[in-house]
Amino acid sequence: MSHHECAERTESLVTVGRRKLFVTEAGTGAPVVLLHGGGPGATGLSNYSRNIDALADRFRVIVPDLPGYGDSSKHVDQGDPFGDLAFAVRGLLDELGVEKAHLIGNSYGGAAALRLALDRPDKVDKLILMGPGGVGTTRALPTKGLKTLFDYYAGDGPTREKLATFIREFLVYDGRAVPEELIDLRYEASIHPDVLTNPPLRRPFSLGTLLRMDFTRDHRLARLNTPTLVIWGADDKVNRPSGGFALARTLPHCDLFLASQTGHWVQWERPELFNSLARDFLGDKEGPA
Numbered sequence: 001m002s003h004h005e006c007a008e009r010t011e012s013l014v015t016v017g018r019r020k021l022f023v024t025e026a027g028t029g030a031p032v033v034l035l036h037g038g039g040p041g042a043t044g045l046s047n048y049s050r051n052i053d054a055l056a057d058r059f060r061v062i063v064p065d066l067p068g069y070g071d072s073s074k075h076v077d078q079g080d081p082f083g084d085l086a087f088a089v090r091g092l093l094d095e096l097g098v099e100k101a102h103l104i105g106n107s108y109g110g111a112a113a114l115r116l117a118l119d120r121p122d123k124v125d126k127l128i129l130m131g132p133g134g135v136g137t138t139r140a141l142p143t144k145g146l147k148t149l150f151d152y153y154a155g156d157g158p159t160r161e162k163l164a165t166f167i168r169e170f171l172v173y174d175g176r177a178v179p180e181e182l183i184d185l186r187y188e189a190s191i192h193p194d195v196l197t198n199p200p201l202r203r204p205f206s207l208g209t210l211l212r213m214d215f216t217r218d219h220r221l222a223r224l225n226t227p228t229l230v231i232w233g234a235d236d237k238v239n240r241p242s243g244g245f246a247l248a249r250t251l252p253h254c255d256l257f258l259a260s261q262t263g264h265w266v267q268w269e270r271p272e273l274f275n276s277l278a279r280d281f282l283g284d285k286e287g288p289a
Helices: 050-058 081-095 108-119 144-151 160-171 182-189 192-197 207-212 220-221 242-250 271-283
Strands: 010-017 021-024 031-035 059-065 100-105 124-130 229-231 254-259
Touching: 021 050, 021 081, 031 081, 031 108, 050 271, 059 081, 081 108, 081 207, 100 108, 100 160, 100 254, 108 124, 124 271, 144 160, 160 182, 182 229, 220 242, 229 242, 229 271, 242 254, 254 271
Parallel strands: 031 059, 031 100, 100 124, 124 229, 229 254
Antiparallel strands: 010 021, 021 059
16 A cells, blocks of 8 residues: 555564564554454555544554464464454553553454453453454354355465455445555465465354354443444445444444445445544544644
């Protein structure tokens, strides 16, 4: 992605336990952590390329590559992936000296954010979740989008064509809007040798794992007092929009926004809408002039 008109950014490799996490930071103010989705070749910067600068003029924006992705260590505990990601993000906050942060999470990153809020509500100020994973996932067959995602490393292995199909048909409402460079960038990241030997997102290998990955079965959800904004694309083909209603019904302080003609990647497809909702919800009432 081009880096023109950027807030000044710093990059670092932060040691968190046995892992190293690649982190980009921009801006000052209350800390906001942006957690990317789990699609092949995803990184923090490519997932949030249209949001970082809009948030960095009011907040300290922290954008890690999650374990398994980008320039971070590749291992993820497949027995409890959401718990492992949440643990890594919590460790990152500790290493950065951040007591409490707002969390923004898309898809896989949304699941990590929600799990961290459930495990350690004291660390999370407010939550913004976009089409998060793990909401009602064991109560219906997986969507075609999720199947396509799980199949990426299976069968004949990764190809650029497979990735282009996944992004254009399942991540966004209008596939023509996705530039070739974005697909190239993600394809290169998705075939990194360490990723090929240890793909981060796999079919859960046991019923126990699967059940641990469904938040609607977690009794803590109904008691989570964290103010939460759920934003879901009405045409999300990866995680069903009904998940948004399930969260709004269960979480005590949850607002739900359904974005029309929008797929799984709200923050990329509808950046102006997303940035303004996020700034407003996280406490910036003035907004850009």
